[in-house]
Amino acid sequence: MRSRTSQVSKTSGRARAPLPDLREHGFSEDLLERIIPDGISAPIRERGIRDLVTALNNFGEILPESMSPEELVSFVRSSNAFDEYRIRNNLGVTVVFRGEVHRAYPGEKPLFIAYTEGGELQDKSVLIGMLDEGVRLAEAMQIKNILWDTPWDGGKTIVASEGKAYRAITTVYGEEELEDYVLGKGGVRFTRIVEGQDNQEHEDKKAIIEDWVASSITAGVLGRSYIAGPDMNMSKDMMSVIVNKAFAVAEELGIENFPLATTSRSIEEGGFDHFKWSVTSRGVVEGMLAVIRRKKLMERMGIDTSNLSVIIQGFGDVGSGVAKIIIEEYQRYGIKIVGVSDRHGAIYDSNGLDYDQLMGIRRVLEDAEERGLDKDRIHTTDLYEGTVERRWTAAAGENIDELLEQEATILVPAAGPNAITSANVGKLKVKMIIEGANNAIERGLERQLHDNGILYFRGELMNGGGVYTSTDEFFHFMMERDRLREHVDEYRVHVLDGITDLVISNVDMVLDRLEMEPHKTITDIVYETTHEMLERRTERLRHITPNLGRRADADVARSRGMMPKTMAITIAASESAREEIAYQHADTLTLYDTMQGTYSRERGQDIWSDYLDRRRTAVYILGKLRERSVEELGEHLRDNSRLLQTLTDIIRTGRDHPVVIKNAIEAIGNIMGWIPERQREDPDSLACQINEVLKGNENHPNESIRFWSKWTREKMGYLSVADNH
Numbered sequence: 001m002r003s004r005t006s007q008v009s010k011t012s013g014r015a016r017a018p019l020p021d022l023r024e025h026g027f028s029e030d031l032l033e034r035i036i037p038d039g040i041s042a043p044i045r046e047r048g049i050r051d052l053v054t055a056l057n058n059f060g061e062i063l064p065e066s067m068s069p070e071e072l073v074s075f076v077r078s079s080n081a082f083d084e085y086r087i088r089n090n091l092g093v094t095v096v097f098r099g100e101v102h103r104a105y106p107g108e109k110p111l112f113i114a115y116t117e118g119g120e121l122q123d124k125s126v127l128i129g130m131l132d133e134g135v136r137l138a139e140a141m142q143i144k145n146i147l148w149d150t151p152w153d154g155g156k157t158i159v160a161s162e163g164k165a166y167r168a169i170t171t172v173y174g175e176e177e178l179e180d181y182v183l184g185k186g187g188v189r190f191t192r193i194v195e196g197q198d199n200q201e202h203e204d205k206k207a208i209i210e211d212w213v214a215s216s217i218t219a220g221v222l223g224r225s226y227i228a229g230p231d232m233n234m235s236k237d238m239m240s241v242i243v244n245k246a247f248a249v250a251e252e253l254g255i256e257n258f259p260l261a262t263t264s265r266s267i268e269e270g271g272f273d274h275f276k277w278s279v280t281s282r283g284v285v286e287g288m289l290a291v292i293r294r295k296k297l298m299e300r301m302g303i304d305t306s307n308l309s310v311i312i313q314g315f316g317d318v319g320s321g322v323a324k325i326i327i328e329e330y331q332r333y334g335i336k337i338v339g340v341s342d343r344h345g346a347i348y349d350s351n352g353l354d355y356d357q358l359m360g361i362r363r364v365l366e367d368a369e370e371r372g373l374d375k376d377r378i379h380t381t382d383l384y385e386g387t388v389e390r391r392w393t394a395a396a397g398e399n400i401d402e403l404l405e406q407e408a409t410i411l412v413p414a415a416g417p418n419a420i421t422s423a424n425v426g427k428l429k430v431k432m433i434i435e436g437a438n439n440a441i442e443r444g445l446e447r448q449l450h451d452n453g454i455l456y457f458r459g460e461l462m463n464g465g466g467v468y469t470s471t472d473e474f475f476h477f478m479m480e481r482d483r484l485r486e487h488v489d490e491y492r493v494h495v496l497d498g499i500t501d502l503v504i505s506n507v508d509m510v511l512d513r514l515e516m517e518p519h520k521t522i523t524d525i526v527y528e529t530t531h532e533m534l535e536r537r538t539e540r541l542r543h544i545t546p547n548l549g550r551r552a553d554a555d556v557a558r559s560r561g562m563m564p565k566t567m568a569i570t571i572a573a574s575e576s577a578r579e580e581i582a583y584q585h586a587d588t589l590t591l592y593d594t595m596q597g598t599y600s601r602e603r604g605q606d607i608w609s610d611y612l613d614r615r616r617t618a619v620y621i622l623g624k625l626r627e628r629s630v631e632e633l634g635e636h637l638r639d640n641s642r643l644l645q646t647l648t649d650i651i652r653t654g655r656d657h658p659v660v661i662k663n664a665i666e667a668i669g670n671i672m673g674w675i676p677e678r679q680r681e682d683p684d685s686l687a688c689q690i691n692e693v694l695k696g697n698e699n700h701p702n703e704s705i706r707f708w709s710k711w712t713r714e715k716m717g718y719l720s721v722a723d724n725h
Contacts, residue, residue, distance in 0.1 A: 026069040027053045035073070037082055048082035051093040055081070055117035058167065059095065062127045064104045075101035077112055080219040085253060092118035092166075092211050094219035099171075102131060106443070107139050111153070111174040111182060114221045116212055119165030123194040126160045130192060131169060133417060134158040138171035140438040140460050141186040141467070143530045146537065147506055148464035150471040151567070151574040155184025155226045159208065160192035161200065166208045170216065172226050178541050179225075181570045185467060187231025188242070188262070191416070202374075206241055213245040213261065217253070222246065228262035229470050230274055232416070235317070237372040239265045260477045263470035270485035272473040274317070274466050275369050277492055279499060280436070281321025283465035284412060286500045287457065288434045289330065290507040293613055297511065301455065303409060303431050309352070311339035311408040311430070313401075314415030315380040318436040318463070320362045322412055327355045339403050343415070344395070345381035346403040349388040357384050405429065413440035420445060428454060435459035446523040461506055461526050465499040472498070479559045493707050497662060501620050508617060509582050529581060537577035541569070547627065548572050554674030558715065579624050586621055588632040592643065594618040595650075595660075616659045619647070623667025630671060641686055644668065651709075652693050662704045665694065669712035680717055691718045 029036075032049060040048070056072055079095045080086050086093065095117075099110035113135065121127070134156055142154025154173035159166055174182030188209075193200055216222035228242055239262050246261035265271030274280065292298065298305050310326070312319045319340065326335050336352035347353065361383050368375045381391065390406070392398040404411065404419060405427040413419045414436030420428070421442045431454060433441070438459040441449070449456045472495055477484050513525045540548055552568035559568075595618045597611070622629045622643065634640035650656050650664040668690060675687045682688055695718075697709035713719045 027056065027073075031069060031073055035076055035079055035081070040082055044082055044084060044087060047087050051087075051117075052079055052081035052095065055079075055093045055095045055115060058117055059097075059115045061124065062131045062167075062169075063102070064131070067101075072101070078220065080215060083218045086215060086218045089214065091215045091218070092116045092168075094215045094221065096219060096221065099135075099173075102135055105132065105135050107136065108142075108173070110135060110138055110171045111176060111179070111184075112172055112225075114170040114172075114216065114219060114226075116166075116168040116170070116215050116219075118167065118208065118211055118215075121160065121162045121165055121167065121194075123162060126162065126192045126194050127167065130158055130160055130167070133189075134169040134171045136417070136439055136443070137189070138173055138184070138186055140458075141184075142173040142534070143458075143526065144438075144460035144464045145185060145467055146530050146533045146574060146578055147460055147526070148468045148471075149502060149575060149578055150185070150467055151183070151571040152185035152227070152467065152471065153182050155186035156231075157186070157188040157212075157226075157228060158192065159188065159190045159212065161190070161205070161208055162194050163200075164204045164207050166212070168212050168216075170221055170226055172221075174225075175538055175541075178538065180566055181541055181573075182225055183567070183570070184226045185229060185470065186226075187229040187466075188234050188238075189231040190233040190238070202372075205238070209238055209241050210245045213242055214249045217246060217249050217255075217261075223250070223255075223258055223261050227259065227470075227474065229466065230262075230264045232316075233374075233376060235275060235369060235372075235375070236264055236266045236271060236273060239263065239271065240269060243269075260474055263473045264466075267488050268485065270477065270482065270488055272469050272488065272491060272495060274469060275321070276366070277469070277496065278321035278325060279465040279469040279495060280318045280463050281325055281465070282496055282499045283468075283503045284318065284322050284414075284434055284436050284462050285325045285330070287462040287503040287507050288410065288412075288432075289333070290504045290613070291432065291434075291455070291457065291511070292333070294511060301431055301453070306334060308333060308410065309336040309338045309350075309408040310410045310412060311348070311403060311406060312337065312436075313339075313341050313346075313404060313411070313413045313419055313440075314437060315340045315342050315361065316365070316375060316414065319412065319414035320358075320365050322414065322436060323358050324362050327359055338408050339406055340380060340384075341392075341400050341403050341415075342378075342380045343376075343400070344379040344393070346390075346392040346400040347381050347384055347388045348390040348403055348406045350407060351389075353384070353388070354386065357386070410434060412436050415440070418442045425449065426452075428452070430454060433457065434462055436463055438463070446521045450521040456522055457507075458523055458526050460530070461510060461522075462503065465503070468499055468502065469495050475559075475563070479562050490707055493703050494711060497704055497708070501616070501663065501666075504613065504617060505582070505620060505624075512585070533577045533581045536581055537573050540573035540576055544569060544573075548576060551576070551673065557674055557717075560720070579626070583621055583625055586625065588622065588625065588629050589636050591618040591622050591629075592633055592637075592646070595622065596646065612657060612659070616657075616663050619650075619660055619663040619667055622647075623663065623670040626671050626673075644671065644686060644690070647671075648690055648693055651697075658702050658705060662702075662708050665697075665705065665708040665712050668694075669708075669715040672712075672716050675716045675718075677717070687716060691716065 075097045077096045077098055081093045094114055096112050096114045099112055138154045138156040145152040157170045159168045172184035242262040250258035264274045267273050292305055323337055338350055339348035361380055365375050392400040394400050407429045410432045411430040412434050417439040419440045425445050433456045435458055510525050551572035555568040556563050594614055597615050633643045647664040647668050679685045679687050694709040694713050697705055700706040
């Protein structure tokens with residue numbers, strides 16, 4: 001797979017720290033012997049040992065408890081310290097540790113932690129808490145990924161920088177015994193910059209990211225066990241840097257079929273634009289509204305749904321997107337945005353902030369995104385003109401986090417971790433917290449929030465629109481490569497519809513369980529449910545059933561062989577595990593009866609009525625249950641084709657609400673799957689009849705119905721991915 005011949009590019013010329021004396025740090029060549037490969041030249045051996053010791057010693061600085069050199073080395077899985085390409089190109093050194101190296105971490109231990117050493121930092125305070133942050137965020141991604149119907153394990157990269165020097169930690173979760181199936185996914189967070197470096201040069205940042213990419217690839221991490229993504233201060237311009245550098249390095253090293261190293265490049269490059277599409281914000285808002293529509297819950301919580309207000313902490317990509325969606329699409333809910341902040345300042349007004357001004361600030365952020373400017377230099381509260389009840393300015397030494405303690409119905413923390421701590425949790429005056437950013441609540445405060453009468457909806461449950469979008473992009477790129485850019489905007493509808501239905505389904509699942517077990521917190525239920533899903537996925541991967549194999553074979557066939565079988569099996573196992581656990585209490589006959597309800601415009605029913613919500617979700621779940629739906633309803637109704645016929649009738653008549661029609665189309669795609677060629681050609685087969693109905697939607701005015709019809713025809717085999725567009 002990987003060639004170690006003479007492909008070598010010019011060195012970067014970046015200065016390296018002085019090489020250490022081994023004895024000074026307690027290391028010896030004998031201690032490192034198991035890491036040193038055989039048959040290398042003396043200069044490579046000497047340089048590799050010294051770089052390795054530097055990395056080991058500096059990694060020891062960020063461990064929360066001291067560890068002897070012998071202990072530290074015992075946790076090393078591998079390193080690129082002796083990689084000739086790395087040394088000749090003067091790249092940072094990466095050491096991959098077993099996850100147990102972070103002995104003090106209270107949560108589940110990761111599969112591995114990869115540490116990249118990229119030069120000396122003068123201000124070591126930037127490293128405080130870095131390891132905990134990276135591991136906790138990766139653990140959150142492990143939970144989020146399975147909830148959001150993706151095949152990924154959890155992953156995350158945290159970068160601390162100073163000029164061109166940096167340290168990076170990449171954490172990946174997964175089962176060691178199933179490591180061939182492990183592919184972690186999570187964003188690269190570039191947030192740890194020493195005080196006074198707010199204006200870090202773009203070229204320095206680019207150099208850091210390119211060095212990390214190259215080092216991570218030579219260490220066998222990026223592109224093999226981990227796929228990156230956007231995160232704080234890492235927008236689409238940096239995603240392009242990652243992809244371009246990764247493909248260049250892979251070509252130099254002779255790595256064939258190297259995957260997309262990250263997602264979310266610009267639309268022009270074939271990427272799915274997270275910021276422009278507001279995909280993470282979409283999940284947050286749609287999930288929040290799904291909660292609000294639970295009338296009995298709102299009454300029990302004493303929440304007046306006719307007088308809703310929101311505080312958004314962090315008016316960046318996610319926070320400003322939440323405001324944009326509320327303002328542009330859901331003003332009929334009467335939601336007031338009463339407070340916003342960024343790290344520079346905060347404003348609050350109980351009467352509601354001016355929507356025009358908030359949208360103006362969002363447009364400034366959009367312009368900066370398009371021009372590749374640093375959005376962190378935009379001061380939200382300075383751009384907001386006029387009088388407000390409260391205004392805080394960080395430059396004046398004021399505590400901008402006091403915004404969190406103001407009155408509102410809902411708090412959306414969309415900034416960094418640990419916004420709510422033991423110091424301010426008792427001062428909250430909100431009824432609900434919807435996390436736009438992962439781990440906004442300090443670990444261990446979930447029960448206190450529950451007991452204080454605050455509904456806390458974790459980010460893993462609500463803000464997974466980004467990883468859902470990245471998954472779609474990754475696999476479409478695998479099947480279409482550069483052709484993806486020709487029609488990428490069509491996928492916007494597909495992605496946003498998918499996010500909406502999935503978050504509504506997740507919220508319903510969790511709140512239904514909460515009704516059955518009200519003594520538990522929402523976090524308890526989310527963790528228990530996802531651990532059940534992960535255990536079930538592990539079982540499926542250990543013992544691959546014929547059904548699972550057929551689902552995987554169908555994906556390989558759809559991709560025209562572009563998708564590796566191991567990846568297809570992982571997808572099938574992940575989907576199957578989520579479906580079985582999420583809908584284990586679903587009664588298919590009840591769902592079928594709910595689906596057959598009528599839609600009446602005369603009665604004023606719209607997409608946001610509780611009644612229509614139940615119907616759209618019933619159709620969605622019946623599709624997700626696949627074979628189980630067909631078998632159980634066939635037994636109840638004495639007709640194995642009744643479900644598919646009913647779904648087809650919903651599509652054919654076109655009298656139902658568009659979201660129900662769209663979900664009926666998706667349900668057919670999930671249930672039917674890949675159709676053998678002889679059945680596709682038989683005009684009397686049900687598959688052929690369904691295809692004709694879907695084909696009639698080629699010019700449908702509703703783009704969701706139009707695009708999902710094409711998706712289902714492609715999934716059934718009547719269109720190839722190329723023909724689909």
